Amino acid sequence: MxxxxxxxxxxxxxxxxxxxxxxxxxxxxxxxxxxxxxxxxxxxxxxxxxxxxxxxxxxxxxxxxxxxxxxxxxxxxxxxxxxxxxxxxxxxxxxxxxxxxxxxxxxxxxxxxxxxxxxxxxxxxxxxxxxxxxxxxxxxxxxxxxxxxxxxxxxxxxxxxxxxxxxxxxxxxxxxxxxxxxxxxxxxxxxxxxxxxATSSLYSNVPDWKFVVRPTFDAVISCLQRLLALCDSSPEGFWLDFDLETRAGHIACAGLSWSRTEAISIPFMCVESREGYWLEEQEVEIVSLLHRLLTHRNVKVRGQNLLYDCQYTYRHWHFVPRVAQDTMISHHSAFAGLPKSLAYQASMYCDHYVYWKDDGKTWDKNVGEDQLWHYNCIDCVRTREVGEGSAETIRQLGLEKVDEFQQKMFWPVLQCMQRGVEVNKKLREKLAAELFEEMAAREELFQAYLGHPLNPKSPLQMSKLFYEDLKQQPVFTRAKNGVPGHLTCNDEALQTIAKREPLLRPLIKAIGEYRSLGVFLSTFVMAPLDIDGRMRTSYNICGTESFRFNSSENAFGSGTNLQNVPAGDESDEDFKLPNVRKIFVPDPGFTMFDKDLSKADLRIVTWEADEPEMKAMLKEGKDPYVEIAREFYKDPTIKKTRSDGSADPRYKTFKSFAHGTHYLGTPYGLAGRLGLSVPVAERTQRWYFERFPRIKAWQADFSRALASRRYVENIFGYRRYYFGRIDEATCREAIAWLPQSTVALYINRIWLNIYERYPQIWVLLQVHDSLVGQFPTHLKAQALRDLDEASQIVLPYDDPLIIPSGTKLSEVSWGDCE
Incomplete structure (x- = not known):
């Protein structure tokens, strides 16, 4: 030794x-x-x-x-x-x-x-x-x-x-x-x-699970009929925990639990039989009973990430369970910054806990089916204990209204996901062809510049070109969590190289354009359509800490992230990307709308800081960034856009500077981001705070409160807890969370109003601080009044605030809304 x-x-x-x-x-x-x-x-x-x-x-x-x-x-x-x-x-x-x-x-x-x-x-x-x-x-x-x-x-x-x-x-x-x-x-x-x-050598809290796995037909029917009888005798509500496991776009098994120890896994797919686990007539009877049970007037269905499961029940069984609690939503309501997997929640809320499987919904062929069905039962009983535990935590934190609203959003979100959006397929094909042509033109440029082909998607080829062939000074990613950075040719690295070596700017510009064209093509234009030719997305209500949703392809692999669809107006003057939003069109007889909030983040900051002069500008319908830029630069001609339609660079710079300053940006950081010298940034920020002292005072009060309470709370009563160090970076993150979360919840309240009050108006997409949808064209006048009424959300500050919104319309496409 x-x-x-x-x-x-x-x-x-x-x-x-x-x-x-x-x-x-x-x-x-x-x-x-x-x-x-x-x-x-x-x-x-x-x-x-x-x-x-x-x-x-x-x-x-x-x-x-x-x-x-x-x-x-x-x-x-x-x-x-x-x-x-x-x-x-x-x-x-x-x-x-x-x-x-x-x-x-x-x-x-x-x-x-x-x-x-x-x-x-x-x-x-x-x-x-x-x-x-x-x-x-x-x-x-x-x-x-x-x-x-x-x-x-x-x-x-x-x-x-x-x-x-x-x-x-x-x-x-x-x-x-x-x-x-x-x-x-x-x-x-x-x-x-x-x-x-530590008080004993044996665990005393190991649950005595009673799971029914690989059941007979009679056992399934008996169980479902017994649960139906319990629903009938429970007018106050009967909680039932529900979980699906899926395979190849189909339902592999469905689990149900009715206590913390009892559960059944009902198989539908089985490797032992290509025809399925049941005879056809048996499966029909089982699904019929599941429909009666899961939509019973007294049932309260609980599950984890049920927006996923309900896509399957709707497509294959043609019904949606009566969801009363999604445990992922409840956990997010309480602790927006913590992981959301069922296993993580179980480690927090369950009396006895052992990690059992990854939180995936798709079967791993390396896991035997009997083990899969056993996991399905564990998912159900764990979901029950997690649901009860998170509900009690929410009660103790006084966040019942927060969770109530978040759970309500389940229904309009699911409806939106199921509807999808109609796509102009001919325009889609035309845009794809144009993008392919533009990418081919850049490939010819690479050949002309370099004398050989180049694949900008290949990190190996890019590193060899810039760091070996062209002998450029290496650029590394930032170190993170103790892991050192690595050599990179990402967009940020290429811009650094372009600043150092002007001769390479045309090549780097062409590479950036090629990458952008590829993203437009693969991510948006050629995103796969669903089986009915519509574009769909899956929204995640718990997608971000700021209660903004995120989106991705749907449960069946079609669609894409539809919250960042480009309008085509973000490129430079000599490189125009198409307005991809034009491929999204209204259904026949409908008019498309885009409901957008006006200067929402700025209004929240202004009301939080109680800054009187900026409030006055906003109430008078002025753009504070225009007014303040004119005052700072001593130029009354500054506008948001010039007469030729291009953005005024001074307006754009000052808006970005003020926005960063609101969120505790330092002169050094703002200077680097906006291309200013540090002395200029220091002088500008000092002037800004002297001009609007309430903002500076609000920031100081906010930072002190965060350090004391370790959470930030917005006007709706939502919170973001911080369990780590409360340092400058945390304060910047937290102060940005305040307007971001408020705006996200504001737009969702408009959405819920539309869903509950105006069924003739269909929301098709949620894009962070705007809603895209359609209504019957012949109801245009009434629909516009209804949209305005739905948007009257009062933020209960001492000086109550309603964020103004505008509605753009088009009978042609989303991209044509004006």
Whole structure:
């Protein structure tokens, strides 16, 4: 054994809690005591907050030595090419002998201390003690020490010896917490779970699940009829948890649970039979009963990410369950900044928790079907406990109205997703042909410039061209979370190179245009249409921390992100991209509308700061950025656009500067972003704050409140909690969240009004701060009045605010709305 391994751990020799880390750091190497450096100090603080005293624990590491660059993976082959002759096998990996030695010493320590529970900190500790990998997935799980019999030190093994199997809970290493302090709260949560379990060597809260898997037809019918009877006898409401697993665009199985321990998985697809699990007449009867059950007047259906499942029930079964709670929405209502997967929520809300599978909806062929059906049942019972737990958390936080509104948005969003948008297919093909021609023209330019073809999509070709052939100074991505940056030829890097080397600007410009053309073509113009020829998207109500939605292709692989469809007016004068919005057209007999809020973010900042002069400008219908730019530049002729239709650069620059200043932008940062000198930026910002002192005062008050409360709250009562450091970056993020979230919720309130009050008006798309839809052309006058009425949302400031909005119309296309 090496000298380092002669040093064991530190702490109470008969401790009930044994903590295992990965390896020594600099300070540990000096004093030869585990967790002595900054990571250890953070661990001590977290243990204390979890109710654990370090003095009552025994602490050690997988390896009591310091690895190169403080990275234990340098001693473990991460790929085949890293395997060296001196490496040995350990738990299916190739490792340096020092890891094997440390592993044996660690097992001896566990045997001697004989703890009730082991806390495994980090990936290497988790792997060495259980064989599992992925600390972010497995953290918080109630596991046991799992060591192959042949791995135990030989001198411990006797005929009567029984290998120890203490409880084991893994969590994130404190070094990772120091790199990302937002992880700290969930680590403390895991440590509190470990503290509760430290009193005994056996888990007492393992649920006694009663799952029905691979059921007979009679068992399914009996179960569904029994649940229907319970619905009939529950006028106050009967909660039913629902989950689908899907495969190849079809429903593989449907799970239901009616308690925290009882569930059934009803299969529909089965590898044992190409025709399906049931006879045709049996499946018809089962789906009919599911329809009656899931749409029963008394049923309250709960599920995780049910916007996905309901796309399947609507397409294949032609109904939508009576959804009362989506657990992902509830969790987002309470903690918008935390991960949203069912597993993560279960680690927070479930009394007993073990990670069971990735939060995917598509079957992994490496997972047996009986295991899939078992997972389906676990999804259901976990969803029930998570739903009840998140509802109680929301009640304790006083966020009931927040969650109520977010749950209501489920229905208009699903309706919008199901409707889709009609597409002008001939124009689509024409635009595609034009884009292909433009891309081919750039390819000819590459050949002319370089004497050989170039694929701008290939990082290898681009790096070779710029950094080897053209000998340009390397540009690297920014380091993130301790991971160093890598060589890049992204758009930002190419612009840096263009500034350094003017001769390369024409080539770089052509590369940028080629990339933009490719994005327009693949992402928007040629996005796959659905089976009926319409374009659809999947909206995610929980897509962002600011309560803005995000969108992507739908559950069946058609459509795309329809929230960033370009209008074609963002390019420079000699490179015009098409207005892709023109391919989206109204249905016959309908008129398309685009309902857009006016200066929404600026109005929110102005009312939050209670800035009287800017309020007055907005109330008079003026553009404050125009007025302020005229005053700053002492030029009354400044306008938003010039007489030729081009943007006034001074207006554009000043607007960007003021916008950045509102969100705590520094002169240095704004200067770099807007191409100004730092002294000019400092002088401009100083003038701006002298002109509008309430904004400066509001920012100071906001930052103090955030540091004190650790959350920001908007006028609607929505909150964003911050669990990490409250530093300048956090303050900038939080102060931007305020108007962004308010505007997102404002536009969604308009949408909900339309959905609930005006069924003749169809919302087809939500584009952050605008709504796109259609109404029957012959009802135009009434529809415009209804849209204006739906938009009268009052923000309850001391000086109440209604954000003005405009409505553009077209009978031709979205892109023609004016």
């Amino acid at each position: 090496t000298e380092s391994h002669a040093h064991s751990g530190d702490g109470k020799p008969d401790a009930k809690i044994l903590i295992v880390g990965e390896a020594w750091g600099v300070e540990e190497e000096r004093v030869r005591i585990p967790f002595s450096g900054t990571s250890g100090q953070e661990l001590n603080r977290m243990l204390h907050e979890a109710g654990i005293q370090r003095s009552e624990c025994y602490l050690t590491n997988l390896v009591n030595a310091r690895p190169p660059h403080n990275d234990i993976t340098k001693w473990v082959a991460q790929k085949r090419s890293e395997i060296t002759m001196d490496m040995v096998r350990l738990r299916e990996e190739y490792v340096k002998p020092i890891v094997r030695e440390g592993y044996q010493r660690m097992l001896r320590e566990i045997t001697l201390v004989n703890p009730n529970i082991v806390i495994a900190l980090g990936n290497s500790a988790l792997w060495s003690l259980t064989g599992a990998k992925g600390i972010l997935k497995w953290r918080g799980s109630q596991l046991n020490l799992e060591v192959p019999p042949t791995d135990w030190p030989a001198d411990l093994i006797t005929p009567s010896w029984v290998p120890p199997r203490p409880k084991l809970i893994p969590t994130i290493h404190p070094a990772a917490v120091l790199r990302d302090m937002s992880l700290r709260s969930i680590v403390i949560h895991d440590l509190k779970r470990a503290a509760r379990e």
